[in-house]
Amino acid sequence: MGKVVWALRELRGAQKSAKGVSLYSRFVNRPTGRYLAAGSYALGLTPNQVTLISAAFSLGAAAAVALSAPSWGLGIAVWAALAVGFAFDSADGQLARLRGGGSAAGEWLDHVVDCAKLTALHSCALIAFYRFPDAYGTDGDGWLLVPLGFQFAAIVTFFGGLLTEKLKPRPAPESPAAAPSTVRAVALLPVDHGVFCLVFLLLGGGKLFACAYAALGVVAGLFLLAFLVKWFRELSAVPR
Numbered sequence: 691m692g693k694v695v696w697a698l699r700e701l702r703g704a705q706k707s708a709k710g711v712s713l714y715s716r717f718v719n720r721p722t723g724r725y726l727a728a729g730s731y732a733l734g735l736t737p738n739q740v741t742l743i744s745a746a747f748s749l750g751a752a753a754a755v756a757l758s759a760p761s762w763g764l765g766i767a768v769w770a771a772l773a774v775g776f777a778f779d780s781a782d783g784q785l786a787r788l789r790g791g792g793s794a795a796g797e798w799l800d801h802v803v804d805c806a807k808l809t810a811l812h813s814c815a816l817i818a819f820y821r822f823p824d825a826y827g828t829d830g831d832g833w834l835l836v837p838l839g840f841q842f843a844a845i846v847t848f849f850g851g852l853l854t855e856k857l858k859p860r861p862a863p864e865s866p867a868a869a870p871s872t873v874r875a876v877a878l879l880p881v882d883h884g885v886f887c888l889v890f891l892l893l894g895g896g897k898l899f900a901c902a903y904a905a906l907g908v909v910a911g912l913f914l915l916a917f918l919v920k921w922f923r924e925l926s927a928v929p930r
Contacts, residue, residue, distance in 0.1 A: 697728035701784055709871075712878035712885070715780075719884050723780025730785050737789070737796050740782040741803055747775030748807040755890070756814035760825050762894030772811075772887040779804065801852065808848060812841035815903065827897035836900075840907035843914045847881070850914075854921040859928060880909045 701724045711720075730740050751771035758764050782800060786792030816837035819828040828834070879885050889906060892899040 693732040694728045697731045697788055698724065700788055701727060710878070711875060712882035713872075713875045714879060714882045714884040716875060719777055719780050720784075722777040723784055726777055726781035727784035727788060730781060731788055735785070737782045737786040737792055738799055740778055740785055741796070741800050744775045744778035744782065745803045745807065747771045747778065749810055751775065751890075752807070752810040752814040755811075755893070756817040756821070759822055760818070760893040760896055760899065765891045765893030765899070768890040768893060769887055772890060773884065775807070776884055776887060805845065805848060808844045809841060812837045812844065815840075819900065825896045826900045828900055833900065836904045836907055840903070840910055843907065843910040847910070847914050847917055850917060850921055854925060857925055857928065880906065881913045 727740070735743075748771070751768045754764060754768055754771070779800075782796075783792065786796060816834055819826055819833050819837065823829040823833075826833075886906060889899065889902050892902050
């Protein structure tokens with residue numbers, strides 16, 4: 691118990707900037723991840739092991755969507771597993787900072803697992819729409835394009851954001867951190883992974899889930915266009 695208390699105290703002062711982070715990640719996912727990181731530290735887990743735990747929860751949830759007929763109970767279980775997996779995704783980085791810093795291999799594993807989780811979740815949604823068309827009301831072939839489009843927007847957003855951060859010059863160490871914008875934090879909620887996970891609570895609604903999932907896909911596509919313009923302008927201003 692003493693290790694957990696010490697870890698929580700240390701982690702409170704070792705949080706990443708809240709700039710560009712939605713309200714869900716800032717006030718729900720990161721705090722939850724902090725407790726998971728403290729518990730993982732007390733158990734002697736490594737950041738890479740925590741990353742794999744995150745993958746197990748998230749990929750297990752995705753597989754359940756593809757393999758099981760939709761129901762309200764399934765929706766609760768899938769949402770819970772995705773939410774826990776997302777929280778462990780925050781915990782691995784926090785645990786790495788607590789242990790004195792991560793490694794290049796650990797960062798690589800974290801990003802590969804994140805990409806795999808996104809790809810698997812939308813692929814399994816496509817499989818579910820194909821396997822259970824009567825339950826989801828997705829008997830038209832056009833519905834199979836929805837998860838493909840959503841997956842495209844999610845992966846390009848993930849890769850584009852990651853690459854932009856790598857190519858942008860790092861601020862000087864003495865530069866003061868910009869204050870997080872509440873308006874931006876609210877605006878980013880529709881494309882926060884934690885908010886996306888909530889849609890799976892509607893699995894028992896069949897068609898209701900399919901429509902809500904499709905609506906979030908449209909929003910993801912619109913955000914992708916806005917992000918691409920923003921990132922291109924930012925990188926265009928970077929001197930060669």
